[in-house]
Amino acid sequence: MPVRDRSTARQVRLGSELRKLREAAGVTSTNAGRLLGTSQAQISNIESARVGVSPDRVRAMAKNYRCTDQALIEALADMAAERHRGWWEEYRDVLPESLLDLAEAEYHAISLRVTQCITIPGLLQTSDHARAIFREFAPALMPHEVEFRVLHRIKRQQILFRDQPPTYKAVIHEAALRMQFGGPETARAQLAHLIGMSERSNITIAVIPFAATSFPISGHGVDYYGAPVPQLETVHLDAAHGGQLVDAAPSLERFRLMLDRMEEVALGPDASRDLMHSIAKAA
Template sequence: MPPKRHLTARRVRLGAELRRLREATGMKAREAAALLGADAVQMSQIESGVAGVSAERVRRLAANYACTDDALIEALVAMATDRTHGWWEEYRGVLPPVFLDTAEVEHHATFLREVVITHVPGLLQTADYARAVYAYMMPGLPESELNPRVEHRMRRRAVIDSDNPTPYETIIHEFALRIRVADRNASLAQLLRILDQIEQGHATVRVIPTAQDGFAGAGASMMYTGGPVPHLDTGLRDAPTGTAFIDAEAQLAQLRTLFRKVEKATLDPVASQDFIHRLTREL
């Protein structure tokens, strides 16, 4: 198949998984390429996500890699044959690729778990809240660039704000709920938005109170997304160079452990909902 014009997180992940399967057997790239009647360059393009790969080739490679996990193989085949042209593609060339990759990963997730300390989660933000955050973090950003960022964030909410929402759990620190990124009215609207999503069953929210003892997880912010099989879960964490997409099993295990550890410092969902109600009355 010809090289893809645009790399996407989904294509890159498919290639990475095929490479992992090959490396687990000790097979060289040129040997795997020969199985497909290709050369080492073409194999490199497949494993880097630059070139697509057919369902038949995925199955042939899996068989020669002695992969017996049928669920994983079918999930990889589905990734290879997916022709989804998601709404996020409308922003290609308008926003940095990481915006598109994040939306794509969320769209295909079977569940979403998130920990946030300093800001309300993007999937729960109002437009006014998102606008205030972007405007503050990127001063001088013209409206022509600010507006697409806010619009994109609002459209991301569709994964949880729909008739068939993706299961979503989030842990939010009290600090993020109290800080006024704009004004009193915007803060109140933001808290009411969170409560609305809870009441509709679109989000399970747990709050970490500021007074909680033994919480040293100020750097714990992350998102964990479920794949069609656990092996294809993905983690997202902020890094100095931007959002890092995590797919190595050892690192995913660390994120799962981190989520459970942070969860121990939270109020339960009912108490958290009551806590947010009290914050609205304070405003």
């Protein structure tokens, strides 16, 4: 296969997982090449995502590495079978690459768990709410940059309306509901949209009220993307300096525990919806 000019985060993840399998088996890249009937350089290129790899070769590599986790093997083979360019590629060279990685990760997730303390999660924002947030970036964005980001954010939301959408659970602090980004009218419209989204069968919104005596504080938004197998799950950290994808097993465990705890202290879906109605009336 030809050498890629650019590799997506998902392609890099596939190569990384193949390298993990090889290293866990104690197979050198030179021996891996011999077993596959190719060169050490080709194995390195596959693992670094400089070239693609076919599903059959993924299965052969897993067999050579004595991997018996069939679910993992097939999940990796499915990743290798992806050849189409995602819609987010339209924004390459227009938006930061981290935003493209975010859209790609969301698109392939089978479930999403997110938490935000100050802003509404991106997949639940109205365009006016998103625009108000982007206008406050420092350093300031140019008007056309703001609009590109708004369009990208709204297009990301399409995954929630697919025929077989992922399950989506958001834990939002009451502070985020009371922030009036864009002014009272925009805030009321955002709350109405949030209430409507909470009534969809695949979406659960839980609110941590000000009355909560404790909860795990996160200095940034956290998006946890479920995968067909646990080994391929991913976390996206939404920090002021930019997004970051995390997939190390200890980090995933830590974020799962944090999300579990936040869900425990949050109000249930009905009580959360009642609180959103109350805040909307007072806005």
